[in-house]
Amino acid sequence: xxxxxxxxxxxxxxxxxxxxxxxxxxxxxxxxxxxxxxxxxxxxxxxxxxxxxxxxxxxxxxxxxxxxxxxxxxxxxxxxxxxxxxxxxxxxxxxxxxxxxxxxxxxxxxxxxxxxxxxxxxxxxxxxxxxxxxxxxxxxxxxxxxxxxxxxxxxxxxxxxxxxxxxxxxxxxxxxxxxxxxxxxxxxxxxxxxxxxxxxxxxxxxxxxxxxxxxxxxxxxxxxxxxxxxxxxxxxxxxxxxxxxxxxxxxxxxxxxxxxxxxxxxxxxxxxxxxxxxxxxxxxxxxxxxxxxxxxxxxxxxxxxxxxxxxxxxxxxxxxxxxxxxxxxxxxxxxxxxxxxxxxxxxxxxxxxxxxxxxxxxxxxxxxxxxxxxxxxxxxxxxxxxxxxxxxxxxxxxxxxxxxxxxxxxxxxxxxxxxxxxxxxxxxxxxxxxxxxxxxxxxxxxxxxxxxxxxxxxxxxxxxxxxxxxxxxxxxxxxxxxxxxxxxxxxxxxxxxxxxxxxxxxxxxxxxxxxxxxxxxxxxxxxxxxxxxxxxxxxxxxxxxxxxxxxxxxxxxxxxxxxxxxxxxxxxxxxxxxxxxxxxxxxxxxxxxxxxxxxxxxxxxxxxxxxxxxxxxxxxxxxxxxxxxxxxxxxxxxxxx
Amino acid sequence: xxxxxxxxxxxxxxxxxxxxxxxxxxxxxxxxxxxxxxxxxxxxxxxxxxxxxxxxxxxxxxxxxxxxxxxxxxxxxxxxxxxxxxxxxxxxxx
Numbered sequence: 154x155x156x157x158x159x160x161x162x163x164x165x166x167x168x169x170x171x172x173x174x175x176x177x178x179x180x181x182x183x184x185x186x187x188x189x190x191x192x193x194x195x196x197x198x199x200x201x202x203x204x205x206x207x208x209x210x211x212x213x214x215x216x217x218x219x220x221x222x223x224x225x226x227x228x229x230x231x232x233x234x235x236x237x238x239x240x241x242x243x244x245x246x247x248x249x250x251x252x253x254x255x256x257x258x259x260x261x262x263x264x265x266x267x268x269x270x271x272x273x274x275x276x277x278x279x280x281x282x283x284x285x286x287x288x289x290x291x292x293x294x295x296x297x298x299x300x301x302x303x304x305x306x307x308x309x310x311x312x313x314x315x316x317x318x319x320x321x322x323x324x325x326x327x328x329x330x331x332x333x334x335x336x337x338x339x340x341x342x343x344x345x346x347x348x349x350x351x352x353x354x355x356x357x358x359x360x361x362x363x364x365x366x367x368x369x370x371x372x373x374x375x376x377x378x379x380x381x382x383x384x385x386x387x388x389x390x391x392x393x394x395x396x397x398x399x400x401x402x403x404x405x406x407x408x409x410x411x412x413x414x415x416x417x418x419x420x421x422x423x424x425x426x427x428x429x430x431x432x433x434x435x436x437x438x439x440x441x442x443x444x445x446x447x448x449x450x451x452x453x454x455x456x457x458x459x460x461x462x463x464x465x466x467x468x469x470x471x472x473x474x475x476x477x478x479x480x481x482x483x484x485x486x487x488x489x490x491x492x493x494x495x496x497x498x499x500x501x502x503x504x505x506x507x508x509x510x511x512x513x514x515x516x517x518x519x520x521x522x523x524x525x526x527x528x529x530x531x532x533x534x535x536x537x538x539x540x541x542x543x544x545x546x547x548x549x550x551x552x553x554x555x556x557x558x559x560x561x562x563x564x565x566x567x568x569x570x571x572x573x574x575x576x577x578x579x580x581x582x583x584x585x586x587x588x589x590x591x592x593x594x595x596x597x598x599x600x601x602x603x604x605x606x607x608x609x610x611x612x613x614x615x616x617x618x619x620x621x622x623x624x625x626x627x628x629x630x631x632x633x634x635x636x637x638x639x640x641x642x643x644x645x646x647x648x649x650x651x652x653x654x655x656x657x658x659x660x661x662x663x664x665x666x667x668x669x670x671x672x673x674x675x676x677x678x679x680x681x682x683x684x685x686x687x688x689x690x691x692x693x694x695x696x697x698x699x700x701x702x703x704x705x706x707x708x709x710x711x712x713x714x715x716x717x718x719x720x721x722x723x724x725x726x727x728x729x730x731x732x733x734x735x736x737x738x739x740x741x742x743x744x745x746x747x748x749x750x751x752x753x754x755x756x757x758x759x760x761x762x763x764x765x766x767x768x769x770x771x772x773x774x775x776x777x778x779x780x781x782x783x784x785x786x787x788x789x790x791x792x793x794x
Numbered sequence: 795x796x797x798x799x800x801x802x803x804x805x806x807x808x809x810x811x812x813x814x815x816x817x818x819x820x821x822x823x824x825x826x827x828x829x830x831x832x833x834x835x836x837x838x839x840x841x842x843x844x845x846x847x848x849x850x851x852x853x854x855x856x857x858x859x860x861x862x863x864x865x866x867x868x869x870x871x872x873x874x875x876x877x878x879x880x881x882x883x884x885x886x887x888x
Contacts, residue, residue, distance in 0.1 A: 701803045701804055704803040704836060704853055705802055705803045705808065705836070705851070705852050705853030706808075706852070706867070706870075707803070707807060707808055708808075708870055708871055709807075709808055709811045709870045709871075710811075710870055710871050710873075715807050715808070717804060717806070717807050718804075719803070719804045741867055741871045742871050742873065750807065764806060764807045764810040764811060765810055765811070765814060768810070768811045768814065
């Protein structure tokens with residue numbers, strides 16, 4: 154084993170930090186030694202490096218010393234003996250604070266302590282600076298309920314519940330350091346490590362506990378920490394033994410893992426640690442298994458709650474996930490472990506959270522809905538990381554809902570009164586022009602319609618208006634099948650049969666019965682912020698609403714204006730309605746009723762008709778006045794129905 | 795047959811309303827058959843304006859691309875609809 158002296162390490166550290174040559178004067182100044190000593194030390198470092206088969210430190214007359222690029226890595230690895238990845242001595246306060254916490258965590262694994270002077274020494278800072286840093290360190294430790302205790306005159310060490318110290322170790326050592334480094338920190342031999350991994354894998358297989366790769370890594374790390382800590386005296390976790398299902402596979406598995414480890418590496422594993430393993434088994438992220446959506450008793454509550462939320466979502470957003478078994482099972486399975494995590498206060502890090510927030514605001518809104526129901530029902534607090542995971546389930550559900558719609562083949566019957574010849578031509582034309590999406594299952598005369606079973610048919614395409622409405626929608630086209638006709642049929646395929654109703658675009662949350670604003674922009678802000686908050690639109694869309702207003706006023710007379718979007722993403726079309734308390738000057742005239750129309754042009758056809766329809770409701774002052782007087786969401790729904 | 799192009803910010807909202815009022819107004823004067831309408835957004839106006847005889851816009855100002863422009867603000871605010879219709883008829887010499 155090659156051993157560098159502290160001074161040599163400091164020199165190496167300085168060199169590692171630099172991408173260029175460093176003069177020996179500088180090194181001498183930093184370390185308060187003579188340049189002669191620097192030269193001597195470099196010489197002995199080079200001897201050690203040769204021993205390690207690493208390239209030597211280069212020296213160049215007039216420029217100084219540098220570590221060749223290809224050696225940097227090797228030297229950095231040597232520094233894991235030096236115990237911190239910050240062989241590069243941190244020089245920013247934030248970095249120093251983290252360095253100190255990591256150091257304390259490492260020390261706690263070794264049952265050692267450091268004095269303040271020693272910290273100051275290794276960090277090249279004055280005691281005063283260090284003491285300032287220490288205040289921030291204490292604050293961070295406080296958030297883990299850990300204190301810094303003074304051990305006689307030997308120095309400082311962490312003092313707190315074992316559970317919390319382990320959490321700190323996970324957060325500061327495991328998440329930040331490379332695997333290589335961990336081996337050094339954890340007092341476990343390589344063979345023990347392999348044993349442990351093998352034991353855990355075998356047992357989770359044996360007990361059919363499906364956890365993800367990430368979950369598996371987490372579990373291994375916790376077990377390794379447990380073992381390392383147990384090897385030190387008296388550092389078993391003090392786990393309250395509650396909420397344990399002794400008959401569960403997880404508990405059996407934890408027991409089995411503990412027993413095998415005991416016999417393999419001769420270590421007494423107390424019951425508390427078994428419970429700890431059990432809890433980690435429960436809390437790890439589950440992998441989705443297709444078979445058996447197992448029906449535990451406890452799941453009933455969650456299951457009912459999910460159903461309730463899906464009904465709510467359907468009412469609020471007209472999105473029907475109630476038949477989406479994949480979503481329901483996925484959520485149930487996810488919640489099983491997530492609720493354990495949350496109840497046991499085992500925070501999980503969601504690396505995707507920022508991306509989820511920006512890219513999926515609408516699904517996130519749905520997830521928040523579920524989260525708040527869960528919070529109420531189980532009296533827990535669900536953090537954003539967990540909401541992020543729930544969001545992904547809703548993203549999937551939305552994706553599925555879309556693909557069902559777009560992949561569906563439309564089954565049509567064609568009605569033609571002019572004779573079989575034309576209808577056959579019609580069928581051929583339809584199929585050749587929109588063949589991938591439509592299947593003409595039959596050609597009929599008008600009178601034959603009565604005898605058709607429409608259950609497997611989606612649409613009637615007819616050349617004459619039908620004398621009555623049937624259970625499925627119809628599209629009237631001309632016998633020659635013009636481009637306009639094709640578009641009509643295509644519209645049906647794209648947008649579905651649902652008769653589009655303006656009333657569906659109103660949401661109670663988007664009804665502002667008394668806007669207490671004095672300016673146009675204030676009104677727009679209040680209303681668009683709400684849309685943004687609900688996840689209906691993105692920021693770009695919000696900006697475009699203002700930009701549209703800049704371009705030209707959206708007033709349409711009678712004290713009404715219709716602000717609307719031009720660009721950006723609309724996740725859900727809507728019409729927000731605002732009644733201003735006292736009419737305000739908009740651009741040309743006074744406005745009291747704001748109807749903000751936010752439309753996703755891809756999902757709603759005939760949007761110009763939509764404006765006309767709105768216009769018809771407010772084309773006379775008395776209509777507007779009545780509406781303003783009513784101030785009621787129900788009335789709004791009623792007049793647009 | 796004269797062709798009128800109606801332009802507003804996004805080409806969907808206020809121009810729809812303006813167009814409707816213009817149509818009604820022309821009809822009331824018995825000139826509905828003498829004009830044809832196109833609806834567009836301000837952004838698309840430069841590419842769609844060709845072949846038209848008159849621009850009616852709900853936005854302020856803007857160049858006329860060589861053809862007359864009439865402000866349609868009166869149409870949408872409801873104050874001065876008649877005047878706009880008068881202007882249109884006068885400008886197009888109907």
